[in-house]
Amino acid sequence: MLFNRVRPQYPITSYADVFGYNFGMKILKSNYLNYNKIGYYDFSEPKEDKKSSILNNLGIKNSDLNTIINKTAYIVEGAIIYSSGKRYEIIGEAKDRVEVSVELLKDAHIIHSHPLGESFSVEDILEVAQNQAKSIVAFNDIYIYKMTNNIQLKYEKFRDFVILTIDETEAMLQEKVKRGIITKSQKNFAINHKVWQAVSKKIKGFDYEAFKIKK
Numbered sequence: 249m250l251f252n253r254v255r256p257q258y259p260i261t262s263y264a265d266v267f268g269y270n271f272g273m274k275i276l277k278s279n280y281l282n283y284n285k286i287g288y289y290d291f292s293e294p295k296e297d298k299k300s301s302i303l304n305n306l307g308i309k310n311s312d313l314n315t316i317i318n319k320t321a322y323i324v325e326g327a328i329i330y331s332s333g334k335r336y337e338i339i340g341e342a343k344d345r346v347e348v349s350v351e352l353l354k355d356a357h358i359i360h361s362h363p364l365g366e367s368f369s370v371e372d373i374l375e376v377a378q379n380q381a382k383s384i385v386a387f388n389d390i391y392i393y394k395m396t397n398n399i400q401l402k403y404e405k406f407r408d409f410v411i412l413t414i415d416e417t418e419a420m421l422q423e424k425v426k427r428g429i430i431t432k433s434q435k436n437f438a439i440n441h442k443v444w445q446a447v448s449k450k451i452k453g454f455d456y457e458a459f460k461i462k463k
């Protein structure tokens with residue numbers, strides 16, 4: 249998700265691998281089963297009928313997901329924002345981009361698609377934290393991610409912790425690539441999820457959930 253204002257001042261160089269990846273659905277489809285085998289996406293195996301109950305438990309409307317899917321077909325990102333009692337539908341510009349005005353974010357609930365299936369981008373989470381949105385969801389047909397924002401930490405401290413965690417996670421996964429345990433595209437797919445898992449263990453009020461809804 250792209251938020252339309254001047255980018256936050258974080259050091260882009262250490263993010264090259266986070267923002268720089270780009271791979272097609274074909275590679276993703278052939279690889280995603282392997283993530284489970286090697287324990288990268290070690291969510292419990294879903295039953296096909298689990299989707300509704302997971303959505304229900306997360307407070308997500310199936311109809312919102314379907315609206316986004318029907319209007320974007322995973323060709324571009326799409327988002328629905330609940331903000332100040334209003335509901336906004338936004339169609340994105342690319343597979344990894346939907347533009348949302350930051351003015352809508354305060355106390356908002358955001359649902360958006362990630363056609364490639366990866367977890368929240370750094371930008372997603374930092375903008376949610378900085379602008380005090382309540383929750384954000386990212387999904388495709390296989391994965392659903394939800395972050396609920398009750399972070400009490402000052403934004404700058406939270407951001408610095410995220411940056412540190414990215415660098416540590418990047419180094420840890422890079423080592424696995426070097427040793428041939430995972431491929432570079434597996435690393436790129438897994439890194440965001442690994443980062444948010446690590447952040448949720450350390451930061452009170454950062455509640456992160458990830459589910460696999462389809463085999």
Ligand SMILES: [Zn+2]
Pocket residue numbers: 249360362368369372386
């Ligand atoms: Zn996103």
